[in-house]
Amino acid sequence: MKRGTLITAVVIATCFFAGIFISEYIRSKKQVVDFPPALQTNTQDLMGKPSPGFSLMDISGQPRNVSEWQGKVLVINFWATWCPPCREEIPHFIDLQDKYGHQGLQFLGIALEDVDNVVSFANELGINYPLLVGEQEVIKLAGKFGNRIGGLPYTVILDRSGNINFIKTGPLSVSEAERVITSLL
Amino acid sequence: MNMAVLRLLALVLAVTTSATFFSIASANTFSDGIDNIFGKLTGAKHPEFLDPEEAFIVSAKAVSENVIKVQWQIADGYYLYKDKFQFSLQGNDLTITNVKLPEGKLKNDPDFGSVWVNYHDVDALLTIQRKEDAASTAELLVNYQGCKEDVLCYPPISKTLPINLIASAVAETTTGADGSAALKSKTRQFSEQDVITEHLSDDSVLKNILIFFGFGLLLALTPCVFPMIPILSGIIIGQGSNMTSLRSFYISLTYVIAMASTYAVLGVIAGSFELNLQAASQNGWVITAFSAVFVFLAFSMFGFYELQLPSSWHSKHSHASGKLGGTLPGVAVMGVLSAIIVGPCIAPPLAGALLYISQTSDAVLGGMVLFAMGMGMGVPLIVIGTSEGKLLPKTGVWMESIKHIFGVISQTSDAVLGGMVLFAMGMGMGVPLIVIGTSEGKLLPKTGVWMESIKHIFGVLMLGVAVWFMERVLPGALALALWSLLFIVTAIYMGALDRSERQSRWQGLWRGLGLAMLAYGLILMVGAASGGNNMFKPLQGLLNKDQAGDVRSSTLSFQTIKGVDGLQSVLDQAVNEDKYVMLDFYADWCITCKEMEHEAFSDSRVHQMLSNVILLQADVTENDELDKALLKKFSLYGPPAILFFNKEGVEEKSHRLVGFLKTEDFLKHVNEVISE
Numbered sequence: 001m002k003r004g005t006l007i008t009a010v011v012i013a014t015c016f017f018a019g020i021f022i023s024e025y026i027r028s029k030k031q032v033v034d035f036p037p038a039l040q041t042n043t044q045d046l047m048g049k050p051s052p053g054f055s056l057m058d059i060s061g062q063p064r065n066v067s068e069w070q071g072k073v074l075v076i077n078f079w080a081t082w083c084p085p086c087r088e089e090i091p092h093f094i095d096l097q098d099k100y101g102h103q104g105l106q107f108l109g110i111a112l113e114d115v116d117n118v119v120s121f122a123n124e125l126g127i128n129y130p131l132l133v134g135e136q137e138v139i140k141l142a143g144k145f146g147n148r149i150g151g152l153p154y155t156v157i158l159d160r161s162g163n164i165n166f167i168k169t170g171p172l173s174v175s176e177a178e179r180v181i182t183s184l185l
Numbered sequence: 186m187n188m189a190v191l192r193l194l195a196l197v198l199a200v201t202t203s204a205t206f207f208s209i210a211s212a213n214t215f216s217d218g219i220d221n222i223f224g225k226l227t228g229a230k231h232p233e234f235l236d237p238e239e240a241f242i243v244s245a246k247a248v249s250e251n252v253i254k255v256q257w258q259i260a261d262g263y264y265l266y267k268d269k270f271q272f273s274l275q276g277n278d279l280t281i282t283n284v285k286l287p288e289g290k291l292k293n294d295p296d297f298g299s300v301w302v303n304y305h306d307v308d309a310l311l312t313i314q315r316k317e318d319a320a321s322t323a324e325l326l327v328n329y330q331g332c333k334e335d336v337l338c339y340p341p342i343s344k345t346l347p348i349n350l351i352a353s354a355v356a357e358t359t360t361g362a363d364g365s366a367a368l369k370s371k372t373r374q375f376s377e378q379d380v381i382t383e384h385l386s387d388d389s390v391l392k393n394i395l396i397f398f399g400f401g402l403l404l405a406l407t408p409c410v411f412p413m414i415p416i417l418s419g420i421i422i423g424q425g426s427n428m429t430s431l432r433s434f435y436i437s438l439t440y441v442i443a444m445a446s447t448y449a450v451l452g453v454i455a456g457s458f459e460l461n462l463q464a465a466s467q468n469g470w471v472i473t474a475f476s477a478v479f480v481f482l483a484f485s486m487f488g489f490y491e492l493q494l495p496s497s498w499h500s501k502h503s504h505a506s507g508k509l510g511g512t513l514p515g516v517a518v519m520g521v522l523s524a525i526i527v528g529p530c531i532a533p534p535l536a537g538a539l540l541y542i543s544q545t546s547d548a549v550l551g552g553m554v555l556f557a558m559g560m561g562m563g564v565p566l567i568v569i570g571t572s573e574g575k576l577l578p579k580t581g582v583w584m585e586s587i588k589h590i591f592g593v594i595s596q597t598s599d600a601v602l603g604g605m606v607l608f609a610m611g612m613g614m615g616v617p618l619i620v621i622g623t624s625e626g627k628l629l630p631k632t633g634v635w636m637e638s639i640k641h642i643f644g645v646l647m648l649g650v651a652v653w654f655m656e657r658v659l660p661g662a663l664a665l666a667l668w669s670l671l672f673i674v675t676a677i678y679m680g681a682l683d684r685s686e687r688q689s690r691w692q693g694l695w696r697g698l699g700l701a702m703l704a705y706g707l708i709l710m711v712g713a714a715s716g717g718n719n720m721f722k723p724l725q726g727l728l729n730k731d732q733a734g735d736v737r738s739s740t741l742s743f744q745t746i747k748g749v750d751g752l753q754s755v756l757d758q759a760v761n762e763d764k765y766v767m768l769d770f771y772a773d774w775c776i777t778c779k780e781m782e783h784e785a786f787s788d789s790r791v792h793q794m795l796s797n798v799i800l801l802q803a804d805v806t807e808n809d810e811l812d813k814a815l816l817k818k819f820s821l822y823g824p825p826a827i828l829f830f831n832k833e834g835v836e837e838k839s840h841r842l843v844g845f846l847k848t849e850d851f852l853k854h855v856n857e858v859i860s861e
Contacts (some may be wrong), residue, residue, distance in 0.1 A: 136835075
């Protein structure tokens with residue numbers, strides 16, 4: 001009987017530590033496995049690929065198709081007036097359009113909101129490039145360009161043959177924009 | 186000596202489980218802390234921009250009868266605009282009368298002037314007004330919008346949050362009285378998977394375990410657990426008449442613990458790897474093997490051979506070690522097998538649990554939660570198993586209690602299972618037994634005759650279960666032929682064609698019932714021969730052919746798609762055509778899919794309602810890379826699953842279906858989707 005008790009105690013102790021060990025082991029495994037997927041994989045995959053075709057309404061209500069700007073270096077900027085960082089970079093885009101427009105650079109603004117806000121903002125700043133607007137279809141289009149989280153600003157640059165050359169989530173600095181643009185012109 | 190072994194076994198299980206549990210409970214916060222610190226130090230681990238779901242974590246719950254608290258946890262460096270918060274409650278018996286938001290901070294904006302924004306945590310308190318008979322759950326629609334400071338802004342976000350309202354004192358008693366009804370009403374409002382996932386997401390470990398134990402208890406009232414009753418009963422009856430309550434309790438407990446442990450293991454595996462559990466456990470060979478085991482057991486019930494699993498152990502342990510010795514491992518194996526094979530029947534809760542596990546990536550918690558669920562499911566089994574030992578000699582009482590349980594099952598169940606019908610058949614066969622058992626029980630106190638009859642009934646039931654399993658791997662007509670065979674052979678054994686002199690009055694009844702079964706078996710045979718596959722409408726194929734000349738006109742005609750790209754191209758097309766899309770995940774082994782096909786999908790009203798909806802079907806039987814990618818895209822573990830996409834091609838997650846729905850409910854559900 002005493003021996004039985006001893007065996008029982010040993011077995012219980014072993015099990016107890018085995019339990020702790022198992023949980024620790026699984027936990028340690030988990031930390032290796034549990035690695036968040038890299039956000040940039042989508043956009044990396046898109047590099048060099050042809051741009052998806054699309055058409056959207058411009059601010060005068062005319063449908064415009066991306067093929068219209070074929071043969072140009074096209075900077076597609078997803079933005080909205082309610083997005084402070086977007087508003088900040090637009091004056092730079094206006095300058096760049098002035099500077100390189102004659103060499104075949106074309107900016108294209110795609111706004112995620114309704115027309116009225118965009119028109120008044122465009123007039124205020126004197127935006128010198130076409131502006132397209134939309135809601136769900138814009139989010140979806142941004143998604144096709146690799147913008148998985150739908151964040152703004154989001155800028156995609158296409159080379160003259162319409163292939164995706166550059167993608168930037170968040171503000172695009174003048175120097176970076178200029179570097180990419182000049183390399184493509 | 187033997188009892189000591191049993192006690193030791195119970196202790197081992199209890200201690201291992203609790204040790205694992207406690208070490209996790211204590212390690213949880215610690216390792217989370219480590220994770221956080223580690224994540225912040227090494228920027229590589231976290232992407233530059235958070236997903237909106239990560240940047241703004243939102244949850245909502247009722248804090249009192251008429252106050253709902255909506256909580257946002259906003260990541261460092263991110264903010265939400267105060268004037269963009271919007272709240273609305275679905276359903277016209279609920280209104281929001283007041284919204285209280287924290288003050289926030291004034292942010293200077295060069296263009297727009299100053300705006301109020303909220304950083305870090307936002308607690309919004311909504312005062313709601315409700316009618317007395319308002320539902321116990323509600324869906325709260327929240328809109329919010331925010332940015333990462335100076336860098337990135339997110340488009341407006343809308344989320345639908347399910348909320349369990351706190352009932353007023355009057356209402357509480359009515360909802361509390363019938364737990365299963367409450368669960369049902371939830372399933373009506375949003376899909377089952379959603380409910381379970383939501384339940385789990387914001388609760389502590391212990392709470393999770395308790396909740397899942399409760400889920401298990403409720404599941405025990407569904408036909409999912411049902412096939413386990415004959416299995417367990419068969420085991421216990423097989424032990425012979427010298428069964429004590431204590432011993433049958435141990436057997437039942439072993440069976441249930443083994444079953445629960447299997448779920449736990451499945452949970453852990455699912456948490457660690459991304460496996461299609463159902464596809465793995467529904468492999469044709471596994472099913473066939475299990476069916477074979479059942480056939481083997483059934484034949485022993487008929488007395489073709491004496492299946493004395495214990496007897497070989499008997500001889501080893503001989504006199505001293507008693508009669509139970511070797512059976513426990515055998516019982517445990519049966520428990521494990523039962524869990525694996527019967528498991529998919531509980532696909533919705535299982536999917537919910539597995540989804541939750543994959544969200545937390547906490548394999549251990551997932552395992553524990555599923556273990557708790559399994560134990561909950563097993564409670565009635567333990568009760569039945571234990572009571573059998575006591576009640577078995579009194580056949581009538583015992584049958585009565587089974588019948589009672591069956592009554593409960595049939596009331597709460599949604600799915601119509603072949604097994605249930607078979608059980609009903611068994612009950613029919615048992616009626617004379619009940620009558621005899623109760624009226625003449627005194628005259629025939631302890632004969633082995635009744636035991637034999639019950640054995641035979643369970644033998645037939647086991648064969649039925651075997652055929653039921655095989656339905657998943659065999660062509661419909663062949664399965665129907667097997668059913669037919671089962672009915673016919675059983676009928677012959679019951680003496681349907683016996684023309685000798687009747688020995689007793691009861692024999693006549695037996696023969697009559699047998700004859701009825703023989704007739705039904707023959708009809709099934711004809712049905713099978715004419716290509717029918719529905720046990721309940723065996724001649725459908727024949728009749729349809731006569732009337733319309735088209736056998737398969739009945740079920741919906743789906744367009745089959747393959748892989749994520751295949752789906753996307755059809756979705757794009759659907760957006761252009763401004764149509765809703767319904768995507769049905771299907772696999773040959775998916776019994777629920779077939780039930781849906783037989784019922785809802787064959788209903789003309791459903792056809793009509795879906796006439797303007799693009800119907801897609803993804804056959805994931807092969808479970809190849811493309812299939813896996815498609816399932817993963819929607820965080821699914823396998824069929825059954827029916828997804829709805831709105832006219833923008835975006836999935837209506839709250840309307841996802843992952844279980845069986847009756848035609849009426851399916852109609853309602855579809856109507857909700859397309860009327861929005």
